Amino acid sequence: MAGVGYRAVSSAMDAWLSRVEPAGGRILVDKTNIGGSRGAFAYVEDTEGNRVGLTFPS
Secondary structure, eight states: OTTEEEEEOSSOHHHHHTTTGGGTOEEEEEEEEOSTTSOEEEEEEOTTSOEEEEEEOO
16 A cells, blocks of 8 residues: 555554544554464554554564
8 A cells, every 4th residue: 555654553453443433534454463473453544535554563
C-alpha cells in the first residue's frame, strides 16, 4: 500500500481497532498475527482517506 503511515501501539490492538469504524473510518486489513512472538499488524483508513498501518509487538 503506497503512502501508508505507521504507528506502533503499545496497548491492546483490539481496543484501537474497535474505535475505527464508530469514528467513521474503515478497517482495510484486520488484525493479522505475524507468527511466533513477532506481534501483529493491521491497516486502517480514516475519514479523509489517510491509511495507517498499526503494529503491535508481542
